[in-house]
Amino acid sequence: MSDIHFPPRELAVMGILWRHGSATVAEVRDGLEEALAYTSVLSALQTLEEKGYVRHEAEGRAYRYFPTIAAERAGQSALARIRDAIFAGSAEQLFAQLVADRNVSRAELERMRALLAERLGEAT
Amino acid sequence: MSDIHFPPRELAVMGILWRHGSATVAEVRDGLEEALAYTSVLSALQTLEEKGYVRHEAEGRAYRYFPTIAAERAGQSALARIRDAIFAGSAEQLFAQLVADRNVSRAELERMRALLAERLGEAT
DNA sequence: CGCTGTCAACGGGTTTTCCCGTAGATCGTC
DNA sequence: GACGATCTACGGGAAAACCCGTTGACAGCG
Incomplete structure (x- = not known):
């Protein structure tokens, strides 16, 4: 029932958080294939946070972002969608x-x- | 390289075309889980056509829509994306x-x- | 012929996604 | 204390996605 869906950019960001466990804005930016402005990455993180897929903690002067949803759960949902629609x-x-x-x-x-x-x- | 991505509604529509091989607007509408207005379904089909994922032929007074991309190809692309980002x-x-x-x-x-x-x- | 039902085209309004500039806060350094 | 670097918040513009009403075309029917 959980209708989880990440648009392309947000999925890419989540991917980095899942790989690293957590990351700062700068780390996400470095991990991204496309070279984006710092603020663009921050925006993506903020919308993800608004949706509840991410939370942050202060780390020094910066924020460290954590995924609040497990990769497995997102994967389960994504696989089910692909299975049903495509296969x-x-x-x-x-x-x-x-x-x-x-x-x-x-x-x-x-x-x-x-x-x-x-x-x-x-x-x- | 083929960066195929279908937003939720368009994926649902494609799914019906793949299942049926082809479909008219009314058939797609019937196949959809959510009850949408006829024109909404038509719009989805038209944007898909614009993107080149679908084509149509006249059938009587109506149009019959065909997928121009194989489910396997879309699946390959979708699987690669979730493999990389999520897993x-x-x-x-x-x-x-x-x-x-x-x-x-x-x-x-x-x-x-x-x-x-x-x-x-x-x-x- | 006029009525009714079905169809595609078109346009418009709303929301979501995407991208970034600017502003303001903070820290270290000279 | 001024300066530069780094960070978040905010806002806004552009494009994509989404949803549908209206319109005009056309076919079947009485």
Whole structure:
């Protein structure tokens, strides 16, 4: 039910916070692919805070921003949306597309297999 | 590089086109969860057409709309984006989140396993 | 022919997203 | 204390997304 949706720029910012755990405005700015003005990054953070996806603490003279939503939860929501809209509700089709990517390493595929075996081994 | 991104409403519309292969305005409207005015749906289709994600053919007095982009391609792009932003670039983590969903059936999991075995069996 | 229903085009209003300049506060330094 | 660097708050402009009313076209029907 949680209808979480991040527009492109805000998602990019959240991505950096998830990777780092937390970050200052300057750190987010450095992490961003596109070179934005300092105030632009700050604005993004502020709107995210307004939406409740982020909070901040004072750190010295600056603010340190923390995600208030776990990456897993955002991921769950995003995957469900993609599954339903793009893959006609089929997790299997989604998976097929995922592993069709030539860039996924053999090691990764093997760990997926292990994960799958574990999941399949569970009691019904 | 293909930076495909569909805002929520447009994604919902595309989803219906992908499911049906094609659809008239009325059909899209019926398929949508939210009850929108006819003209609102038409507008969405027209902006999608403007962006080149959709085209139309005359069908009787009405138009029939077709997606011009394959669901697989949109899916590839969407998955890459959430993998990078939410799962720190790890397809494995994304996969873990996918199968963590209690709603994926055992049958689906088994087909994933088969798919994975096939993919792993390929020559390096 | 006139009425009714369906359709696409158009335009406009509102909200959201995006980007940044300016202003004001604060800290360290000379 | 003046200066420069760094930071947040604020506001505003531009574009995108969203939602729909109105209009005019056209087809079927009595």
